Structures are given as structure tokens and as C-alpha cells.
Amino acid sequence: MSQVSTDYIRAEINKAVPADIRQKIEKIVEDNRGKAGAAIRVLQQVQGISGYLPPSVLQTVSGYTKIPLSEIYGVVSFYSFFSLLPKGKHVIQVCMGTSCYVKGGEKIMKTLKKDYNLESGGITADGKFSLEMVRCLGCCGLSPVIAIGTDVHRKVKASQLKDILSLYK
Amino acid sequence: MSKITLTINDKQVTGQEGDTVLDVCRNNGIEVPTLCHFKGLTDIGACRLCLVEIEKERRPVPSCTYPARDGLVIRTHTEKLETNRRQILELMFAERNHLCPYCVASGDCELQSLAYKYQMDNVRYDLSWPALEVDSLHQHLVIDHNRCILCGRCIRACDEIACAHTLDFGNRGWKDMVCADLNQSLGQSSCISCGACFQVCPTGAISAKSGTYRGKPEEFTGVDSACTICGIGCSINALVKDNKVVRIDSPDLASSRGLLCYKGRFEQIYDKKNRITKPLMKKDGKFEACTLDHALDAVAAKFGEIRAKHGNDSVAGLTTSQISNESLKAFKGLMIETIGTTLVDTLDGDSFRVIHQGITKFRNDGKLDIEISPEEIFKADCVLVAGADPLTTHPVIGAAVLNAYKKNKANIIVLDAQKNSFASRSAVWLKPKQGKEEAAIKALTDSLKKVDAGKSGKDAGLDAETLVDAAKIIAGSKNCVIIYGEGIIKLQNPDVIAALLNLAAVVGKSDKGSLKIISLKPQGNSRGAWETVGLCGMQRADMSKVKAAYIVFADDGMADPKVLDAFKKTEFLAIQASYLSPITERADVVLPSPIAIEREGTYTTLDGKSVSVSRLVNPPDGTKQDHETIREISQRFKAR
Numbered sequence: 001m002s003q004v005s006t007d008y009i010r011a012e013i014n015k016a017v018p019a020d021i022r023q024k025i026e027k028i029v030e031d032n033r034g035k036a037g038a039a040i041r042v043l044q045q046v047q048g049i050s051g052y053l054p055p056s057v058l059q060t061v062s063g064y065t066k067i068p069l070s071e072i073y074g075v076v077s078f079y080s081f082f083s084l085l086p087k088g089k090h091v092i093q094v095c096m097g098t099s100c101y102v103k104g105g106e107k108i109m110k111t112l113k114k115d116y117n118l119e120s121g122g123i124t125a126d127g128k129f130s131l132e133m134v135r136c137l138g139c140c141g142l143s144p145v146i147a148i149g150t151d152v153h154r155k156v157k158a159s160q161l162k163d164i165l166s167l168y169k
Numbered sequence: 170m171s172k173i174t175l176t177i178n179d180k181q182v183t184g185q186e187g188d189t190v191l192d193v194c195r196n197n198g199i200e201v202p203t204l205c206h207f208k209g210l211t212d213i214g215a216c217r218l219c220l221v222e223i224e225k226e227r228r229p230v231p232s233c234t235y236p237a238r239d240g241l242v243i244r245t246h247t248e249k250l251e252t253n254r255r256q257i258l259e260l261m262f263a264e265r266n267h268l269c270p271y272c273v274a275s276g277d278c279e280l281q282s283l284a285y286k287y288q289m290d291n292v293r294y295d296l297s298w299p300a301l302e303v304d305s306l307h308q309h310l311v312i313d314h315n316r317c318i319l320c321g322r323c324i325r326a327c328d329e330i331a332c333a334h335t336l337d338f339g340n341r342g343w344k345d346m347v348c349a350d351l352n353q354s355l356g357q358s359s360c361i362s363c364g365a366c367f368q369v370c371p372t373g374a375i376s377a378k379s380g381t382y383r384g385k386p387e388e389f390t391g392v393d394s395a396c397t398i399c400g401i402g403c404s405i406n407a408l409v410k411d412n413k414v415v416r417i418d419s420p421d422l423a424s425s426r427g428l429l430c431y432k433g434r435f436e437q438i439y440d441k442k443n444r445i446t447k448p449l450m451k452k453d454g455k456f457e458a459c460t461l462d463h464a465l466d467a468v469a470a471k472f473g474e475i476r477a478k479h480g481n482d483s484v485a486g487l488t489t490s491q492i493s494n495e496s497l498k499a500f501k502g503l504m505i506e507t508i509g510t511t512l513v514d515t516l517d518g519d520s521f522r523v524i525h526q527g528i529t530k531f532r533n534d535g536k537l538d539i540e541i542s543p544e545e546i547f548k549a550d551c552v553l554v555a556g557a558d559p560l561t562t563h564p565v566i567g568a569a570v571l572n573a574y575k576k577n578k579a580n581i582i583v584l585d586a587q588k589n590s591f592a593s594r595s596a597v598w599l600k601p602k603q604g605k606e607e608a609a610i611k612a613l614t615d616s617l618k619k620v621d622a623g624k625s626g627k628d629a630g631l632d633a634e635t636l637v638d639a640a641k642i643i644a645g646s647k648n649c650v651i652i653y654g655e656g657i658i659k660l661q662n663p664d665v666i667a668a669l670l671n672l673a674a675v676v677g678k679s680d681k682g683s684l685k686i687i688s689l690k691p692q693g694n695s696r697g698a699w700e701t702v703g704l705c706g707m708q709r710a711d712m713s714k715v716k717a718a719y720i721v722f723a724d725d726g727m728a729d730p731k732v733l734d735a736f737k738k739t740e741f742l743a744i745q746a747s748y749l750s751p752i753t754e755r756a757d758v759v760l761p762s763p764i765a766i767e768r769e770g771t772y773t774t775l776d777g778k779s780v781s782v783s784r785l786v787n788p789p790d791g792t793k794q795d796h797e798t799i800r801e802i803s804q805r806f807k808a809r
Contacts, residue, residue: 009352009353010353055351058351066594068335068337069359070334070351072351073337073339073351074338077339
């Protein structure tokens with residue numbers, strides 16, 4: 001998880017969580033009650049509701065699970081899978097593993113910054129794309145690799161990015 | 170427990186089964202350095218300074234977590250271990266900013282002391298200079314992450330002693346930090362401000378806003394006393410320099426009664442500006458300073474004059490419940506025995522009378538010892554909090570509830586029309602309609618007795634299901650404690666309290682036969698005041714015909730200027746107070762009084778124990794202890 005500003009947390013934490021989402025959270029917590037190490041599973045399923053974990057939702061999870069908020073933050077901030085910030089409709093993952101880095105991963109990141117104002121952990125103004133930097137997607141032979149949602153694009157050149165991104169509406 | 174024999178550094182030493190290797194070392198005078206270890210907290214073996222070599226172990230092991238066994242052969246100070254320790258210290262110094270001259274803890278820092286001990290005159294690694302936040306938004310505490318060595322003591326203290334678990338590690342990895350809640354500022358988090366984290370912090374990472382840069386520990390004198398703020402009677406140890414309190418610590422933080430709260434630890438240190446240091450007399454509507462002799466004579470003479478003219482009951486007395494038992498006895502002596510009035514009361518007299526009448530309704534004698542000690546909360550597996558918010562009024566009791574909640578998995582049942590700090594943690598929140606508390610309590614009692622509670626439940630605005638839930642939880646518990654406070658007392662209805670006592674009787678008694686119920690009395694010596702003064706004036710005294718009054722306010726922060734409305738037609742008002750306020754404005758004579766940290770004597774805790782209180786600092790010159798001032802007036806009155 002990338003670092004989140006305290007101002008954002010303060011603004012978000014006391015927002016009301018809609019009743020339907022509360023119900024979903026309660027169900028998830030009840031389904032996992034009594035299971036060892038349920039916190040990660042609960043958080044994973046709760047993130048599935050809206051694609052990220054708003055601070056107010058974490059407060060609700062803490063209330064239902066009786067796990068202290070600080071402990072939840074410890075888990076959420078450790079796993080890069082979890083996000084306190086909203087994600088784009090399509091999540092772009094750019095591989096910066098050794099092979100992809102050497103073959104131009106950094107150039108891809110720079111182009112995304114220049115053309116789309118996207119930084120790692122950031123989101124475009126229209127909410128369409130968000131960007132994550134990942135360590136290895138496990139296909140070094142196809143490097144440099146980017147993944148958009150569940151699609152993997154291989155041997156990507158910075159100049160092709162515009163065409164690739166235009167495939168996603 | 171059986172004895173075990175170990176060999177440490179070629180010497181035979183003994184220990185107890187269950188000890189760790191570190192315990193055995195320390196009990197035998199072998200000093201093994203530590204940073205993350207704190208007596209009473211769970212050891213985690215994080216700092217690696219206490220590593221020792223044990224025969225048959227492949228590599229050095231942390232002595233703080235290694236259980237001592239019979240026959241172990243241990244070496245604690247080999248050259249390899251000592252080199253290791255120095256290297257660990259160097260890495261700690263390289264990791265964040267540990268430039269001692271600029272640190273609040275310099276001179277009182279465990280990291281610094283160890284660096285001196287290991288003669289660490291240089292650091293062989295590049296300093297990493299991270300620029301981390303300093304969080305100073307909390308009212309009393311400052312967290313400087315740059316000084317943090319991530320030992321986790323504060324986190325364990327917050328979890329194990331305060332049971333708040335506001336702090337934990339976040340952003341684990343290279344950017345590991347001690348975080349409050351969702352990495353919020355401590356002042357905006359769920360922190361209960363008990364200050365346990367501050368007391369256990371080995372470096373200057375967590376410091377208090379009071380008492381920083383006041384000097385080195387060897388310049389301070391320690392004073393053992395008890396806190397007099399809210400009537401729990403927590404033991405405190407104050408460090409004093411130049412007649413100023415530098416900090417207040419708990420003498421035994423890890424014990425069950427070791428926790429302090431923000432009131433006792435931080436708030437009472439501050440002395441406000443408008444302090445009264447000299448006796449004042451009103452002349453032509455303005456106060457003029459005078460000698461104590463003059464003021465005392467004037468008070469005695471005026472009381473004598475008015476009594477002679479209008480009779481004994483033309484003089485009345487009112488006192489705060491913050492002063493010591495000695496002062497209260499002196500007050501009673503002056504008003505009842507010397508002057509002979511029947512009009513005496515305490516400022517929290519209304520609370521006393523309603524509790525007293527409630528108990529009388531329940532079992533005739535009205536004695537306050539019907540209650541159990543707050544100690545019992547630690548053993549509770551169910552706590553009913555009725556009309557009280559202990560985390561704000563009596564924070565140590567609040568923390569005891571959190572302790573039971575965490576360690577005994579106790580269910581918390583809240584019975585309150587208003588939301589309190591436990592509402593989010595409660596298993597059931599019984600939310601009666603405003604003013605229908607009695608019906609709600611009766612409905613709960615009936616549900617417990619398996620009597621139909623539908624009618625009274627409906628009357629209170631509670632639905633049947635919630636009532637059944639609450640009754641089930643209480644019936645299923647072995648040790649249920651009821652706590653009630655302000656919210657119930659302010660209703661001024663003895664029937665509500667009698668109903669609560671009835672409920673407590675149904676829930677079950679303690680081994681000694683008292684009810685498992687605790688009333689949160691409003692002031693530091695409420696119980697003492699009620700037993701000394703309260704019982705003398707059982708009715709709300711009619712002060713409207715009073716011609717003269719003597720009022721002891723001391724530093725009572727809760728006193729409402731409205732109490733003076735009864736004295737509108739009073740000819741003469743003598744007030745003993747620590748600070749100038751709208752209350753003292755009305756006085757004809759003002760006598761100086763010491764503040765909490767300057768008082769001495771005995772106090773009665775809310776469960777009836779007597780604790781002795783020493784003064785932490787001396788009152789300003791010319792300010793005597795309250796009982797001395799009052800006795801002087803008695804003597805002068807008699808000698809007229």
C-alpha cells in the first residue's frame with residue numbers, strides 16, 4: 001500500500017457508511033467468525049465491495065470484528081494488495097522487476113506520468129485508470145510487461161501505450 | 170515453584186521455574202542490557218541487545234524470551250556478544266535522528282545511557298536521516314518518530330496495560346512506524362491519554378508537553394503519594410524540582426491498579442495564573458490584600474456578631490469534596506461544634522443525598538459500604554455501564570472496563586439514553602427514552618427473573634429482543650459488575666438507584682456479601698465528605714435565610730457559580746479558594762487555599778479505603794493547609 005496522507009484519513013474516517021454496505025460487511029464478518037486469521041480474508045472480501053478500503057469502512061470492520069483499528073492498519077499497510085485510496089476503473093500494473101526494468105519499464109512509468117499524469121498509487125482525474133508499480137508479474141521472457149485489469153500486454157513500448165490504453169473504455 | 174540451578178559466566182546461580190534467562194541474570198546481579206524489555210509487558214525479543222550464548226544452542230538467543238531450565242550453561246558477556254551489542258546500537262543510531270543534544274530525553278534516555286556504556290564514540294554506518302513527522306496535536310503528548318527505535322514498548326503498554334490498543338506498527342518494512350489507529354494524529358485517535366506509552370518509552374520519542382527540558386533525573390526528588398482527583402486513589406510518584414512538579418508517573422505501571430489517567434498524570438501539574446496567594450478583604454466593593462491574622466479575626470468576629478444577633482442557623486457552611494478528611498473534620502468542627510449551625514452541606518451534596526436515599530430505600534441503613542471495590546472490574550466477565558461515561562469522568566475505571574473487555578472477553582452492556590465511549594464496544598446498548606431509566610432497569614431485572622417485562626420495557630422504549638439479549642448475557646455471566654454514574658445521579662431520583670441495587674441483588678453478590686455495584690462519585694473525596702459532613706445535613710439546606718456563610722472551594726473545578734444564588738441575601742460571605750473566579754468575586758473575605766498537588770492528609774476512596782496523601786510541592790508562602798486555616802478560625806471564634 002502506498003502512503004496515504006493523514007488529512008485524507010481524517011476527512012474520510014467519520015463519513016457515514018451506507019446501510020447496504022454495512023450489511024454486506026456484517027455478513028462477511030459473520031461468515032468468517034471464529035476462523036483463525038480471518039482478518040486478511042475479511043479485509044479482502046470487504047475490499048471486493050467497492051474496490052478499495054475507505055477509512056470509514058475500516059472503522060466499521062473494526063467495530064464488527066473487535067479488532068483494534070491500529071491492528072487493521074498494520075495489516076492493510078503491509079500488503080500492497082490493500083488500498084485505502086479509490087482505484088480506477090482499470091488498474092494498470094507496470095512491472096519493474098529486473099528484466100522489465102532493464103527493457104524499459106521505467107520509460108513506461110515516465111510516459112504514463114507525462115501523458116496521463118499518473119504516478120504509482122495515483123488515479124487519473126476521470127477515475128478511469130489507476131497505476132501500480134509491481135515487482136514481478138512472472139513473465140520475464142515477455143518483458144517489459146504491463147497488466148491492465150486481468151490482461152497482460154507483452155513487450156510494450158512506450159510509444160504503444162496510447163493505443164493500448166485506448167482499448168479500455 | 171521449584172528451584173533450578175544454572176551456570177552463568179562460570180558461576181552457579183539459582184532461579185525459579187518459569188523465570189526467563191534474563192530474570193535469572195538480573196536476580197543474580199548480572200546486568201544484561203535491554204531496550205525492548207519492560208517489566209510487566211510481554212517480551213518480544215525485538216531489540217536483540219539481550220542475546221546470550223547458551224551451550225547446545227547453535228546461535229545466540231534473546232535471554233528475555235528464553236525460559237530458564239535446570240542445567241543451562243550460559244555466557245552473557247563474551248567478546249562476540251559485546252561486539253554485537255555495540256553494532257546493534259550503532260545501527261539504531263544510524264537509522265533515525267538520535268542527536269542527543271537536541272532531544273527532550275537527553276540525560277534520561279536508555280539508548281543514550283547504553284551508548285555511553287558501550288563507549289560508542291562513532292557510528293560506522295551512514296546516517297539515514299529520514300525526515301519523519303513530529304505529532305504534537307495531542308493535548309499532553311508529543312510523538313517524535315525521528316527518535317523512535319521501534320522497540321514496541323508503547324504498543325504493548327497501550328495494548329496490555331491501558332487495553333486501548335490505539336498504537337500499533339504500521340507501514341511495516343523499511344518505513345515501519347508506530348501508528349495510532351489509521352496512522353492518524355494521536356490527538357485525533359481513540360487514545361485515552363493515560364500516558365502509559367510516555368512512561369515506558371526508553372528514548373525521547375514520546376514525551377509529555379509538561380516537564381520537558383526541565384533537567385536531569387539526578388536533579389529531581391521523588392515523592393510517593395496518591396492521586397486525589399476522582400476518588401479512585403491511584404498511587405503516584407512525582408518528580409519534583411525547584412518546588413515544581415516535573416512529571417507524575419505510576420510507581421508500578423504493570424500492576425492491575427498501576428494505570429494512571431490524563432487528569433492525574435498531566436492535568437493536575439498545571440497551576441493556573443489567577444492564583445490567590447494572599448488573603449483578600451473587600452473594602453468599598455474592591456479587594457484589598459491583608460494579613461492572614463487580620464482576615465481570620467474579621468471572619469471570626471463577623472460570624473460571632475451575626476450568630477449573636479440572629480441565632481445559630483443564621484450561619485451556614487458549604488465545602489467542596491476535594492479537600493482531605495482532616496480539613497473536612499475541621500470544617501465540621503467549626504460549623505457544627507463551634508458555631509452550632511445545622512446548615513452544612515457539600516458542593517456535591519445532591520449526589521450524596523440521592524445515592525443515600527436510594528440505598529435507604531433498598532435496605533434501610535443507607536450505608537455506602539454496600540458497594541464493591543473497582544478492583545472487581547478486572548475480574549468481571551460482564552459489565553453493565555448505566556448512565557456513566559467512566560472513560561471521561563473516571564478514566565482509570567474506564568480502562569479497567571476495557572481491561573475486562575479485552576482480557577476476560579467481558580461483554581459490555583450500556584444502559585444510557587446518551588451515547589458513551591463504550592457504545593461501539595458494547596454487546597447490547599439499552600437505550601431508554603429520556604427519563605425512563607427506572608422502567609428500563611426494572612424491565613431488565615424482570616427479564617432476569619424471567620418475569621414478563623413487556624410492559625415496563627415498552628414504557629422505557631426498549632424492544633423485547635434487546636432486553637432478552639441483555640438478560641441472557643447477564644444470566645450467562647459468572648461475575649457481572651454494575652457501574653453507574655453522573656447520568657443516573659443527575660436524575661435526582663432515589664427510585665432509580667434503588668432499582669439498580671435491586672438489579673444488582675438479582676445479579677449476585679460478592680464473596681463478602683456486598684453488591685457488585687460501583688457508583689462513580691463526582692469528586693476526589695466525595696465519600697469522605699459524605700461520611701463526615703454529608704450525614705449532618707440530610708436535607709437540602711434552605712440557605713435563603715442565612716446571614717453569613719463560610720464556603721471552602723479550594724480548587725474545585727466543577728463548582729458551578731450557581732451555588733452562590735442561594736446566598737443572595739447573605740450579609741457576609743467568607744470563601745476559601747485557590748483561584749480567583751466569578752465565585753470569589755462575591756466574597757467579603759477570601760482566604761488562600763492550596764491546590765491538589767499542595768494538599769496533604771488522608772482521603773477516602775470511592776470504595777471506602779483510606780489513602781494517605783503527601784504534598785508534592787509546597788503551597789505559596791502564607792497559604793496554609795485547609796484544615797489549619799479552618800482550625801484557626803475555630804480558635805479565634807472561641808477566644809472572642
